[in-house]
Amino acid sequence: MESSRRHFFVAAGVGCAAGLTALAPSDDKKDKDKPEEEVSALEDLMREHGVLNRVLLVYEEGLRRLHAKEEVGPEVFHKTAELVRKFVEEYHEKLEETFIFPEFEKHRKHVDLVQVLRQQHEAGRRVTDLVLRLSAADAFRKEGNRKQLAAACSAFIRMYRPHEAREDTVLFPALHKILPTKRLEELGEQFEKEEDRLFGEEGFEKIVDQVAALEKQLGIYDLATFTPKIPSR
Numbered sequence: 001m002e003s004s005r006r007h008f009f010v011a012a013g014v015g016c017a018a019g020l021t022a023l024a025p026s027d028d029k030k031d032k033d034k035p036e037e038e039v040s041a042l043e044d045l046m047r048e049h050g051v052l053n054r055v056l057l058v059y060e061e062g063l064r065r066l067h068a069k070e071e072v073g074p075e076v077f078h079k080t081a082e083l084v085r086k087f088v089e090e091y092h093e094k095l096e097e098t099f100i101f102p103e104f105e106k107h108r109k110h111v112d113l114v115q116v117l118r119q120q121h122e123a124g125r126r127v128t129d130l131v132l133r134l135s136a137a138d139a140f141r142k143e144g145n146r147k148q149l150a151a152a153c154s155a156f157i158r159m160y161r162p163h164e165a166r167e168d169t170v171l172f173p174a175l176h177k178i179l180p181t182k183r184l185e186e187l188g189e190q191f192e193k194e195e196d197r198l199f200g201e202e203g204f205e206k207i208v209d210q211v212a213a214l215e216k217q218l219g220i221y222d223l224a225t226f227t228p229k230i231p232s233r
C-alpha cells in the first residue's frame with residue numbers, strides 16, 4: 001500500500017497533487033512519454049474540486065453583495081448554477097457515481113460515507129434547480145425570491161465544502177488500497193474520453209476560463225485580493 005501511495009506522489013511529480021494541478025501545463029496530459037497516466041483519474045477529480053471551490057467563492061461574493069445591498073445581477077447566480085449543472089453535477093459527480101462509488105460498495109469499504117456522498121449529490125441537484133429558477137430575471141426582481149436564493153446558495157456552500165474535503169482526504173486516498181494500478185490507469189483514460197466528449201479539446205481549461213470570467217466580473221479574480229492586510233511586525 002505504502003509503495004503505491006508513494007508512487008502516486010512521485011508519478012504526479014509533486015508533494016501535493018491538489019495544490020499543483022493549477023500549475024500543470026495543459027498539454028502535459030497529452031504527452032505520451034510521461035509516466036503519470038495511472039494517477040490521472042484522481043488528479044482529474046481533485047482539480048475538478050478546485051473548480052468547485054472557485055464556484056463556491058463566486059456564490060459567496062454574490063451572497064455578500066446581496067446581503068450588503070451592493071450591485072449584483074441575477075446572471076451571476078444563473079451562470080454559476082449553469083456551470084455547476086454541466087460541470088459539477090453532470091460530469092464530475094457522474095464520474096464519481098459511475099466509476100468511484102461502486103468500487104467502494106463492491107469492496108464494502110466506506111459504504112456509509114459513500115451513501116452520504118450520494119445523498120448529497122442528489123440534494124445538490126435540487127438546490128441547483130432552485131438557484132436556476134430563482135435567478136431567472138423575473139424571479140430575481142422579487143425580494144422574497146432573492147432571500148430564498150441566498151438561503152439556497154448558502155446551503156450549497158455549506159454542504160459542498162465538507163463534501164469535497166471528505167472525498168479528497170478519505171475517499172480518494174483509499175481508492176489506491178482497493179484498486180490495482182492498472183484499473184486506475186484505465187479509469188484515467190475513461191475520464192479523459194468523457195471530458196473530451198462533453199467539453200471538447202482542452203475542455204477543462206475552457207471551464208476554468210468560464211469560472212475566471214465570473215470572478216473577473218465580481219472583482220475577485222486577482223488572488224492578491226484575498227491576502228489579509230496585516231502590517232508586518
Ligand SMILES: [Fe+2]
Pocket residue numbers: 093096117121163167
Ligand atoms: Fe462528490
Ligand SMILES: [Fe+2]
Pocket residue numbers: 045049092093096164167
Ligand atoms: Fe467530488
